[in-house]
Amino acid sequence: xxxxxxxxxxIDPPYFLSFAAVGGREEGEGPFGHLYDHIDESGAFGxxxxxxxEGEMQxxxxxxxxxxxxxxEHALSLLxxxxxxxxxxxxxxxxxTFGLPYLGLYGACSTCAExxxxxxxxxxxxxxxxxxxxxxxxxxxxxxxFRLPLEYGGQRTPSAAWTATAAGAFVLGKRGRVKITExxxxxxxxxxxxxxSNMGAAMAPAAADSILAYLRDGAHPLxxxxxxxxxxxxxxxxxxxxxxxxxEGISLGEKHKDCGSLIYDPKHxxxxxxxxxxxxxxxxxxxxxxxxxxxxxxxxILFFSTGALMSPQSTLQKNNIFGIAHGILIEREV
Amino acid sequence: xxxxxxxxxxIDPPYFLSFAAVGGREEGEGPFGHLYDHIDESGAFGxxxxxxxEGEMQxxxxxxxxxxxxxxEHALSLLxxxxxxxxxxxxxxxxxTFGLPYLGLYGACSTCAExxxxxxxxxxxxxxxxxxxxxxxxxxxxxxxFRLPLEYGGQRTPSAAWTATAAGAFVLGKRGRVKITExxxxxxxxxxxxxxSNMGAAMAPAAADSILAYLRDGAHPLxxxxxxxxxxxxxxxxxxxxxxxxxEGISLGEKHKDCGSLIYDPKHxxxxxxxxxxxxxxxxxxxxxxxxxxxxxxxxILFFSTGALMSPQSTLQKNNIFGIAHGILIEREV
Numbered sequence: 011x012x013x014x015x016x017x018x019x020x021i022d023p024p025y026f027l028s029f030a031a032v033g034g035r036e037e038g039e040g041p042f043g044h045l046y047d048h049i050d051e052s053g054a055f056g057x058x059x060x061x062x063x064e065g066e067m068q069x070x071x072x073x074x075x076x077x078x079x080x081x082x083e084h085a086l087s088l089l090x091x092x093x094x095x096x097x098x099x100x101x102x103x104x105x106x107t108f109g110l111p112y113l114g115l116y117g118a119c120s121t122c123a124e125x126x127x128x129x130x131x132x133x134x135x136x137x138x139x140x141x142x143x144x145x146x147x148x149x150x151x152x153x154x155x156f157r158l159p160l161e162y163g164g165q166r167t168p169s170a171a172w173t174a175t176a177a178g179a180f181v182l183g184k185r186g187r188v189k190i191t192e193x194x195x196x197x198x199x200x201x202x203x204x205x206x207s208n209m210g211a212a213m214a215p216a217a218a219d220s221i222l223a224y225l226r227d228g229a230h231p232l233x234x235x236x237x238x239x240x241x242x243x244x245x246x247x248x249x250x251x252x253x254x255x256x257x258e259g260i261s262l263g264e265k266h267k268d269c270g271s272l273i274y275d276p277k278h279x280x281x282x283x284x285x286x287x288x289x290x291x292x293x294x295x296x297x298x299x300x301x302x303x304x305x306x307x308x309x310x311i312l313f314f315s316t317g318a319l320m321s322p323q324s325t326l327q328k329n330n331i332f333g334i335a336h337g338i339l340i341e342r343e344v
Numbered sequence: 345x346x347x348x349x350x351x352x353x354x355i356d357p358p359y360f361l362s363f364a365a366v367g368g369r370e371e372g373e374g375p376f377g378h379l380y381d382h383i384d385e386s387g388a389f390g391x392x393x394x395x396x397x398e399g400e401m402q403x404x405x406x407x408x409x410x411x412x413x414x415x416x417e418h419a420l421s422l423l424x425x426x427x428x429x430x431x432x433x434x435x436x437x438x439x440x441t442f443g444l445p446y447l448g449l450y451g452a453c454s455t456c457a458e459x460x461x462x463x464x465x466x467x468x469x470x471x472x473x474x475x476x477x478x479x480x481x482x483x484x485x486x487x488x489x490f491r492l493p494l495e496y497g498g499q500r501t502p503s504a505a506w507t508a509t510a511a512g513a514f515v516l517g518k519r520g521r522v523k524i525t526e527x528x529x530x531x532x533x534x535x536x537x538x539x540x541s542n543m544g545a546a547m548a549p550a551a552a553d554s555i556l557a558y559l560r561d562g563a564h565p566l567x568x569x570x571x572x573x574x575x576x577x578x579x580x581x582x583x584x585x586x587x588x589x590x591x592e593g594i595s596l597g598e599k600h601k602d603c604g605s606l607i608y609d610p611k612h613x614x615x616x617x618x619x620x621x622x623x624x625x626x627x628x629x630x631x632x633x634x635x636x637x638x639x640x641x642x643x644x645i646l647f648f649s650t651g652a653l654m655s656p657q658s659t660l661q662k663n664n665i666f667g668i669a670h671g672i673l674i675e676r677e678v
Contacts, residue, residue, distance in 0.1 A: 014418070016445045018471055059661050087348070088529060096430040096655035098450045102532055102666045103658075111350045111529035112668065113458065114653070116432045116450040124447065128462065135469025137352055155657070195422060195445035198436055319448070321430035323489070324437075327393050332436045334446065 015227040016220075018127075018193040020134035025186025027140070028079035029300055031293035032071045034149065034175030036281070040274045045297035046176075047074045053150060053175050061095060061103075064148035064177075067289075068093070068104025071179040072144050075296075079181050081140070083108045086181070088141035090129045092121035094152050094173070094288055096321075105144065119213070119242050120196060120317030121145045122178060122292035123336040127193040130338065133182055140184075146177035147287030156322055157206060170207040171244040171270055171286035172279070178292025187343050188303045194224050194337035198319065201333055206325040209286055210247020210270070213316040216333030217243060218254035220314055224337060225260065228312075236308045238262050239299060240335070241291035241315035242270035244284030269294040291315045300340075309342045349561040350554075352461075352527040354468035359520030361474070362413035363634055365627035366405045368483065368509030370615070374608045379631035380510075381408045387484060387509050395429060395437075398482035398511075401623075402427070402438030405513040406478050409630075413515050415474070417442045420515070422475035424463045426455035428486050428507070428622055430655075439478065453547070453576050454530060454651030455479045456512060456626035457670040461527040464672065467516055474518075480511035481621030490656055491540060504541040505578040505604055505620035506613070512626025521677050522637045528558050528671035532653065535667055540659045543620055544581020544604070547650040550667030551577060552588035554648055558671060559594065562646075570642045572596050573633065574669070575625035575649035576604035578618030603628040625649045637676045644675045 030047040038049035048070060055066040068091065076083060089108065092115035093100040101114060117124040125143035132138050150160055152173040158164045182190070199219050203212040217240050225232060232238075243251055248268045255262060269291040270284035295313060302308045314337040325331065364381040372383035382404060389400040402425065410417060423442065426449040427434040435448060451458040459477035466472050484494055486507040492498045516524070533553050537546040551574050559566060566572075577585055582602045589596060607619035607628060629647060636642045648671040659665065 014421070061655075061657055061661060062663070084348070092450065094431075096657060097428075097452065097653060099653060099655045099658045099663070102653040103663065106532035106534055106666050109531060112532050113462065113529060113670075114450045114668075116426065116448045118431065128447065131470055132465055135471075136465055137469075195447060197443060198440035198446050200440055319431060319433060319436040321395075321433045323395055323430060324433045327395060329396070329433070329437065332440050334448075336447075 016195050016223045017227040020130050020191055022134050023189040023191045024130050024133040024182040025189045026300060027181040027183045027186055028075045029180045029296040030071050030074035030078060031296035032067050032177050033293055036274060036279060037174055037176050042294060042298050060148050060150040064093060064100035064146050064151050065103030067177040068101055068144050068146045069107060071177040072142055075179040075181050083110060086110055086140050086142055087138040088132055090115060090125045091144040092116055092125060093146045096155060100146055117334060117336060118317030118319050119286060119288045120315040120334050120336045121288040122295065123313060123315035123338055126180060126190060126338050127336055129182055130190045130193055142179060142181045144179045145288045145292040147173055147289035149173045149175045152287060166282055167207045169210060169246045169283050171209055171242060171283045172281035173287035174273060174285045174290040176289030176293035178296040188300060189341055189343060190338050191341050192228055192339040194220050196220050196334040196336040198332045198334055200330050203331050204328060206320060209318040210244040210283055211250055212318040212331040213333040214243055214247040214250035214254060216335040217251050217314055217316050220335040220337050222258060224312060235310050235312055237267050237311045238265050239311060239313045240268045242286040243268045243316055244270040244286060246283045303340060303342045306342060311340050313338050313340055350529050350557045351561040354464050354525055356468050357523040357525045358464050358467040358516040359523045360634060361515040361517045361520055362409045363514045363630040364405050364408035364412060365630035366401050366511050367627055370608060370613060371508060371510050376628060376632050394482055394484040398427060398434035398480050398485050399437030401511040402435060402478050402480045403441060405511040406476055409513040409515050417444060420444055420474050420476055421472040422466055424449060424459040425478040426450055426459060427480045430489060434480055451668060451670060452651030452653050453620060453622045454649040454668050454670045455622040457647060457649035457672055460514060460524060460672050461670055463516055464524045464527055476513060476515045478513045479622045479626035481507055481623035483507045483509045486621060500616055501541045503544060503580045503617050505543055505576060505617045506615035507621035508607060508619045508624040510623030510627035512630040522634060523675055523677060524672050525675050526562055526673040528554050530554050530668040530670040532666045532668055534664050537665050538662060540654060543652040544578040544617055545584055546652040546665040547667040548577055548581040548584035548588060550669040551585050551648055551650050554669040554671050556592060558646060569644050569646055571601050571645045572599050573645060573647045574602045576620040577602050577650055578604040578620060580617045637674060640676060647672050647674055
């Protein structure tokens with residue numbers, strides 16, 4: 011590892027054993043809806059509150075991923091998880107029934123990549139054989155927590171994104187076809203944004219910072235990477251990312267895919283700038299990008315989840331919203 | 345590592361290079377007040393809000409720890425941090441100025457041990473040379489977030505604990521005198537508690553679960569361990585822990601020390617069951633237990649931070665409060 015490098019090479023890289031994605035109505039109606047393992051049109055997932063529904067999404071999503079791998083939960087040594095709710099209660103509610111060692115993370119919408127990075131660290135360099143990373147967000151739980159209850163009917167701004175009702179679960183182990191070979195730890199970046207309806211602008215500088223860190227210190231130049239995926243910058247944030255990278259003389263061109271810009275059909279949804287929420291990048295990684303790697307349609311991708319660190323109080327108290335972008339390099343075994 | 349063991353042996357164990365503790369008025373008046381590196385009587389730490397004060401506590405505490413080690417922040421490769429505020433904004437606010445790779449955790453009051461465990465995993469098995477773990481809580485920020493604003497003057501129950509206004513910061517590296525040799529990953533345990541003023545009862549079953557896991561799978565029997573420290577069970581939770589361990593035929597006796605029961609003088613404070621908050625165990629580890637290990641007054645301790653996973657919403661929605669206890673074994677070099 012180079013001096014001051016933020017890129018971690020995983021000596022004994024962990025492999026994806028299985029993965030699953032679940033979503034709500036809007037995700038089901040989007041371009042990837044048919045690829046989700048489970049869609050609940052009601053978004054309630056059989057629960058009495060939106061908050062508990064998000065917990066049930068995590069439980070269901072990990073159960074589906076385990077089923078696909080043919081493993082029981084007893085085959086796992088570690089769960090790493092997070093969500094957007096205050097104190098990450100959705101993860102606790104959803105995962106306690108598995109009775110497994112559990113590390114809770116908070117990285118806002120960067121949680122999917124952060125959890126895969128931390129789990130890779132534990133599996134690659136540590137003593138664990140198998141583990142799972144789980145991430146979720148729920149539109150109704152997030153809206154009433156961070157902004158306004160849906161019943162209020164508040165007008166959304168063009169820069170606002172639609173928090174995905176979605177979860178992704180990933181079972182990692184020591185053998186397989188698609189592996190995580192490097193991790194990029196994000197930094198807290200202050201882009202001087204205070205508008206809780208403009209997450210894309212808050213996260214774009216952090217995404218640029220982490221992409222540049224990989225291109226400087228990572229094992230592969232851009233020419234050897236098929237796609238550079240960002241989590242949920244949306245259309246507003248993606249334009250800003252391109253502008254920031256252009257200042258450094260870098261153009262990702264068609265290689266850049268943003269999960270937030272992809273998850274909904276802009277013509278047939280009320281998503282405005284696109285999708286957001288940590289379930290957005292988690293579910294598209296599970297239902298779209300990883301299957302492409304498995305089928306050999308992609309061979310190497312850089313996957314960044316992008317988070318905006320703020321609380322319901324911190325924006326009212328006029329604090330800036332910090333961005334962070336954690337990343338992983340995912341490769342198909344040659 | 346044994347099959348299904350939750351105990352992680354750190355092959356190349358990380359050492360404490362330095363550590364620091366900061367606190368507020370009540371902590372300063374407690375039995376360990378003279379050992380804190382900095383006490384702010386006002387609890388404001390020069391900030392305009394309690395929430396921002398907590399961020400400043402993290403910044404100050406890490407700066408003090410770095411000063412003691414003689415290192416600049418550029419010597420660190422990784423920060424791992426967490427706090428009790430919604431979306432862990434105190435950690436983001438406090439640490440972004442360092443410009444370092446950052447992993448955010450959420451483990452409620454288990455955060456101190458969780459952050460040291462995760463950092464140990466990164467340093468012991470991973471590519472990083474040095475890193476820091478930081479944890480904080482702030483009484484006024486926590487009370488108005490989880491329960492009631494202080495101005496309301498609500499009566500507190502006897503089982504209630506006083507959330508510490510305190511932070512602890514730990515700089516770890518590859519050489520030194522006191523090291524972290526094992527980690528114990530906690531499990532989410534449902535003790536069927538719904539009372540947000542009885543955290544001790546919610547956490548005691550998790551503490552018992554993790555202590556039993558270590559005694560079953562750890563490298564050292566109880567006879568070789570000087571102290572078994574719990575985070576913030578308080579007097580109510582400590583009594584429950586003893587009862588739960590007695591059912592398994594185990595008595596810790598005088599070896600058990602609970603940071604929550606120690607941090608305040610019960611005769612001269614309004615702390616009721618004791619102290620709580622993730623700054624409680626973090627600050628006592630930094631100002632009291634680690635110096636004892638450095639001076640050779642202790643040679644091997646099991647340190648557990650205990651967390652209660654709940655949100656302001658989840659308790660109002662009548663969800664149970666889950667407990668979790670992460671632990672580390674700390675040894676003085678022989």
